[in-house]
């Protein structure tokens with residue numbers, strides 16, 4: 001049986017990031033992917049500046065530019081309150097990142113990430129290969145069982161999304177309604193009034209979720225609705241979406257000549273980072289959606305997938321170096337908690353709770369609309385340029 005330092009299930013942003021960062025550290029990596037790329041991924045396609053910085057570091061943005069030429073970037077965030085109030089904030093570059101924010105369809109982005117992976121000689125990639133289970137040997141995982149056979153690895157990384165069979169097998173999957181969201185999206189062409197800002201529409205029936213309009217090219221938009229299942233039943237998601245595009249936010253006629261691109265209306269779950277469980281066991285680590293790493297305030301998941309992949313690679317490499325692969329989870333838990341736990345997930349969950357209250361949301365929007373600096377702060381928090389605690393301070397001043 002072929003043997004690797006690390007075997008990874010799933011070649012989305014999390015799996016590719018883990019593979020690339022491990023390979024750069026000199027590890028021999030096997031990456032197994034169920035689909036053949038390019039493939040669709042249900043997403044809003046919003047890439048925050050922290051995510052684009054990481055993509056830059058991985059050599060991916062260059063590949064995207066070569067393939068599509070000009071990227072669609074956004075410089076502002078426009079928020080619509082339930083009563084129709086509008087706040088427009090500019091995204092500064094003064095935050096923690098030097099990258100720019102983009103909207104890149106996932107079919108293109110993920111294929112470009114994959115292209116960076118394919119260039120690395122230490123990574124073996126098998127597409128059309130679904131992972132079904134982990135191999136267990138004594139008290140540790142010894143590899144993966146797939147539709148193309150068994151593969152041995154000293155460390156196993158599950159990066160195979162929300163329905164990860166590995167997370168489920170180890171009973172580490174996020175099955176908590178209080179820490180899950182659901183979102184639906186479709187592409188529309190011939191959309192009028194698109195600018196270089198992303199739009200978030202907060203409506204009473206979706207709170208603290210929202211509808212979005214993300215410019216995805218000339219007169220093209222990714223339009224969707226996301227809800228949090230502790231507040232809104234996901235079974236009504238399609239109805240909320242239909243109302244969003246026909247009656248409410250689009251009532252201004254911006255979609256009057258627009259058409260939904262056939263086959264693009266699809267929904268998918270969002271596993272939130274506030275989920276209290278562990279993200280691994282022994283020498284098995286969970287990255288990205290498989291490990292429940294989505295932002296509980298905005299639904300951003302691409303950055304967390306890339307970053308948790310990088311952190312999983314760091315933990316795996318340290319454990320392999322010390323010749324104690326089963327120490328990987330303890331190292332990984334330390335790394336991801338330090339990186340995200342409080343500022344992103346705890347504060348994000350608190351804000352999610354507060355923003356379920358329409359009166360609080362309205363007064364926050366009114367307060368921010370009065371001063372451009374506050375509107376810019378709001379935009380920067382949404383765009384992941386500034387910490388959420390700064391927004392919490394606006395709502396609850398004693399923080």
Ligand SMILES: Cc1cc2nc3c(=O)[nH]c(=O)nc-3n(C[C@H](O)[C@H](O)[C@H](O)COP(=O)(O)OP(=O)(O)OC[C@H]3O[C@@H](n4cnc5c(N)ncnc54)[C@H](O)[C@@H]3O)c2cc1C
Pocket residue numbers: 009010011012013014015032033034035041042043044045046047048129130131132159160161162163164165182183184185224267268269270287288289290294299300301302303305
């Ligand atoms: C509607 C919607 C809108 C969103 N909008 C945004 C947004 O605008 N910005 C943002 O940052 N995030 C957004 N997200 C979240 C984001 O899409 C995810 O968090 C992100 O894709 C997670 O990346 P990942 O690599 O963990 O998983 P995925 O992207 O799901 O990749 C997992 C990979 O594993 C493969 N796989 C699955 N099962 C197996 C198996 N058994 N064996 C082998 N391979 C397998 C899949 O084919 C896939 O390639 C949105 C999510 C939804 C649902």
